[in-house]
Amino acid sequence: MVGFVIVSHSEKLAEGVTDLTKMMAEDVPIAAAGGLPEGGFGTSFERIFDAVNSVYSDDGVIILMDMGSAVMTAEMVIEAMDGMKVVMADCPLVEGAVTATCDADSGMSLEEIMEDLSEVASQKKF
Amino acid sequence: MVNQDKVLEIMVKIGEKIEEDKLFLTELDNVIGDGDHGINMARGFGDFISKVPDLQGKDIGAILKAAGMSLTMKVGGASGPLYGTAYLQAGKTAGDKTEIGIEDFIQILEAAIEGVKMRGKAVTGEKTMLDAMVPALDAIKEEYDASKDAKKALEAGLAAAKEGVEYTKTIIATKGRASYLGERSIGHQDPGATSFTEMLQVICENV
Amino acid sequence: MKEFTYTIKDEVGLHARPANVVSKEARKYNSKIVVSFNGKTAELRKLMQVMSLGARCGDEIKIVIEGEDEDKAFEELVPFLEENL
Numbered sequence: 001m002v003g004f005v006i007v008s009h010s011e012k013l014a015e016g017v018t019d020l021t022k023m024m025a026e027d028v029p030i031a032a033a034g035g036l037p038e039g040g041f042g043t044s045f046e047r048i049f050d051a052v053n054s055v056y057s058d059d060g061v062i063i064l065m066d067m068g069s070a071v072m073t074a075e076m077v078i079e080a081m082d083g084m085k086v087v088m089a090d091c092p093l094v095e096g097a098v099t100a101t102c103d104a105d106s107g108m109s110l111e112e113i114m115e116d117l118s119e120v121a122s123q124k125k126f
Numbered sequence: 127m128v129n130q131d132k133v134l135e136i137m138v139k140i141g142e143k144i145e146e147d148k149l150f151l152t153e154l155d156n157v158i159g160d161g162d163h164g165i166n167m168a169r170g171f172g173d174f175i176s177k178v179p180d181l182q183g184k185d186i187g188a189i190l191k192a193a194g195m196s197l198t199m200k201v202g203g204a205s206g207p208l209y210g211t212a213y214l215q216a217g218k219t220a221g222d223k224t225e226i227g228i229e230d231f232i233q234i235l236e237a238a239i240e241g242v243k244m245r246g247k248a249v250t251g252e253k254t255m256l257d258a259m260v261p262a263l264d265a266i267k268e269e270y271d272a273s274k275d276a277k278k279a280l281e282a283g284l285a286a287a288k289e290g291v292e293y294t295k296t297i298i299a300t301k302g303r304a305s306y307l308g309e310r311s312i313g314h315q316d317p318g319a320t321s322f323t324e325m326l327q328v329i330c331e332n333v
Numbered sequence: 334m335k336e337f338t339y340t341i342k343d344e345v346g347l348h349a350r351p352a353n354v355v356s357k358e359a360r361k362y363n364s365k366i367v368v369s370f371n372g373k374t375a376e377l378r379k380l381m382q383v384m385s386l387g388a389r390c391g392d393e394i395k396i397v398i399e400g401e402d403e404d405k406a407f408e409e410l411v412p413f414l415e416e417n418l
Contacts, residue, residue, distance in 0.1 A: 023349070023350070024349060024350060024353040025353075095381055098380065098381075099379075099380055099381050102353050102356065102357065102380050103360075105357065106357045106360040106361075108360070116379065119379070120381055123379075123381045123382060123385060124385055125384075125385055126385060126387055
């Protein structure tokens, strides 16, 4: 099953989004990588790197993140994981995380989930 | 020409300079960014300095890459991946050299700039460190072509970087957190352009 | 093409949890399954689209199934909705 990593500048936000996905897709591997190890807001290469490894399988891992340095740090983690199937998705964090984990729960592949996520940004909420 | 010991010494001095000015850099970032630039950079360089004993006698590529890894791993803000990529690319370009001259330095700086552009998807004129880096590189090349004097070339580069910092005061930020401020970012200098200029100043003073 | 209407009995309507249950079921079929309500349409397999319909308990939704396994989907989906929505 595809695994997920939620990257945020805030440790609480990353954990909150991760918890929320458990409501509908409790068996999907997902790890939070928020904040800095020494506390405070920021994105940590080490936390993201460890989180990806903790949910990794041959089916791959999708990283979802908030803005700014989260994107750049995730990009560097992906470059460091040469040869592993790890990608990042450009989509709203909460909606994307819920959609993607529910998709993974129904057995969809990384490629199918990424295609689904590309539509999430344009989806109106009401 | 500077050898690997000198490069390591300069890198440590850059780290000390950033540590010394961390509150100033953070203050600049407080105004237009998220107020963590100096403290974050000082944490990154602090990690690098702790690795210096293992770097004695290593080639210049290894020294610069170690700095890149420390900044990538420890900084936490946007300057981590940006400076991290810059130093990693610089290290890749320096390779196994144990001595470098101004022509090597030009190539190293070019690679660092390309790294920042790639990572930040940025160009000059967006109120970023590139607004100090790119004019500095151009001035170094121009002065060196004209006078073949490395010291003069570095000084010309430093002057251009300082002008670049002044220039960042006049433009609107379109990249990073500062872009949320729009026109209100005018009048304030970019912290990244400032920290790059400090690095170049240390290099200039020590070769 | 198969088409039917269904009146939602679940107390919370087509919201998060029930929407997920039905979306997940829809992903088992290759057919395109479109649900419409109040002038809006959504692909049943897409959770965010389904949730955005805002259909509540007592609302009547229309479901259109089109594709190679539409007969099977129709036969199974009707009782599935009765059971789960």
